[in-house]
Amino acid sequence: MLDTAALSTLLNQPQKIVITTHHKPDGDAMGSSLGLYNYLIQLGHHAKVVAPTDYPEFLWWMPGNEEVIIYTEQTEAATQLIAEASIIFCLDFNNLSRINQMGELVRQSSAVKVMIDHHLEPEDFDDYRYWNINACATAQLVYTFIVEELQRPDLINADVATALYTGIMTDSASFRLPNTTSAVHRIVADLIDAGAVNWRIHELVYSNAPENRLRFLGYCLSNKLEILREYNTALISVTNEELKRYESHTGDTEGIVNYALSITGIRLAAFIVERTDMVKLSLRSTGEFPANEICKKYFNGGGHRNAAGGMSTLSLQQTVEKFKQILPEYKTLLIQ
Structure with a gap:
């Protein structure tokens, strides 16, 4: 060195x-x-x-x-x-x-x-x-x-x-x-x-977003947001077809996961998106909840405790189901 x-x-x-x-x-x-x-x-x-x-x-x-x-x-x-x-x-x-x-x-x-x-x-x-x-x-x-x-x-x-x-x-x-x-x-x-x-x-x-980006955000929040109250978790999943429908470009999905995390009582939020070659995940959490641990252990990723990312070679639906199946393991931390 x-x-x-x-x-x-x-x-x-x-x-x-x-x-x-x-x-x-x-x-x-x-x-x-x-x-x-x-x-x-x-x-x-x-x-x-x-x-x-x-x-x-x-x-x-x-x-x-x-x-x-x-x-x-x-x-x-x-x-x-x-x-x-x-x-x-x-x-x-x-x-x-x-x-x-x-x-x-x-x-x-x-x-x-x-x-x-x-x-x-x-x-x-x-x-x-x-x-x-x-x-x-x-x-x-x-x-x-x-x-x-x-x-x-x-x-x-x-x-x-x-x-x-x-x-x-x-x-x-x-x-x-x-x-x-x-x-x-x-x-x-x-x-x-x-x-x-x-x-x-x-x-x-x-404050520099194209119209389609705002409409896409609105669509995600109105139609794709899922609340899992038992685990204080919020989830948004988006298909590649939905990205194309809103002419999504690089960066247009950035920050959407934070809207899910902003809901009162939510401790873990996930944005799961289908890309051309794989499914990608962005996780955000509050307090001591280890979002990076989930990404590292289950989704070939990592990051920081409250902000992490990963990927999956499964289909979008299979990845969403896998994410949901992991939550019981972390229930104690999520409902504190």
């Missing part, structure tokens, strides 16, 4: 740097990646963000987004960038399977691999690890990496601050989750002072 001093020495000279994050990137994935990108280009590095797949349109406004390379759309260019990189930053994931086909390219690369992440159980593929499971967002860790590890608070400019604010805001559910500590609020205050326009960022992320 490299230490901070050795990494700092490397970064003192211009490098070819690739920054990548998990497939179907969310606000923290792109916020942390573009925050780091906007920091590195100030130092004269040749840096590029390479995303494994596309990501929601409501994140396209962030500074530096026009420079992002999407692997599935620009495979040759992305492959060349990875092959030529001297440093690869891996943000908001800790297992190379999370970047799909890019995983083996990164594994085989001779570049120094730097992981900055806050998820459990990291895979041992990195040369330098900046990892804290108690952080509310990877964007929070990118901030402390720049300010505390690299000692460059002077380079937190408006572009860096805007991207990092977006990452922290989205992964903390707008600063509502338990790991949104006083330290996080102090970081956010610094980002606002550096030029992040907080009200505008909220508007661009949360």
Whole structure:
């Protein structure tokens, strides 16, 4: 493992740097990646963000987004960038399977691999690890990496601050989750002072939806919401055909599970959606209920205690039934 001093020495000279994050990137994935990108280009590095797949349109406004390379759309260019990189930053994931086909390219690369992440159980593929499971967002860790590890608070400019604010805001559910500590609020205050326009960022992320997305949300809440009162659990399941009917795009299902969790008395919420190649699950919980345990144990996934995800090769209906059959095992925790 490299230490901070050795990494700092490397970064003192211009490098070819690739920054990548998990497939179907969310606000923290792109916020942390573009925050780091906007920091590195100030130092004269040749840096590029390479995303494994596309990501929601409501994140396209962030500074530096026009420079992002999407692997599935620009495979040759992305492959060349990875092959030529001297440093690869891996943000908001800790297992190379999370970047799909890019995983083996990164594994085989001779570049120094730097992981900055806050998820459990990291895979041992990195040369330098900046990892804290108690952080509310990877964007929070990118901030402390720049300010505390690299000692460059002077380079937190408006572009860096805007991207990092977006990452922290989205992964903390707008600063509502338990790991949104006083330290996080102090970081956010610094980002606002550096030029992040907080009200505008909220508007661009949360008040920037196409009509079909709102109609789809209404359909889910009116027709697909199922309440399992015996287990204080709410469930929404959606077929691929229903996604097509509402012309759903990447990011359109994001956050729907939170509406189910917002119901009085609900401790566990699930959003289960049929995709082209598999069924995906998003779980959210309150208090000490271990949503990540269910995803890890039964659905080839994981995540945080109150926010986790998984997948299933069963049909949508079979996956829903499997989820329901698991609930009696957790009844004591759910009805506390």
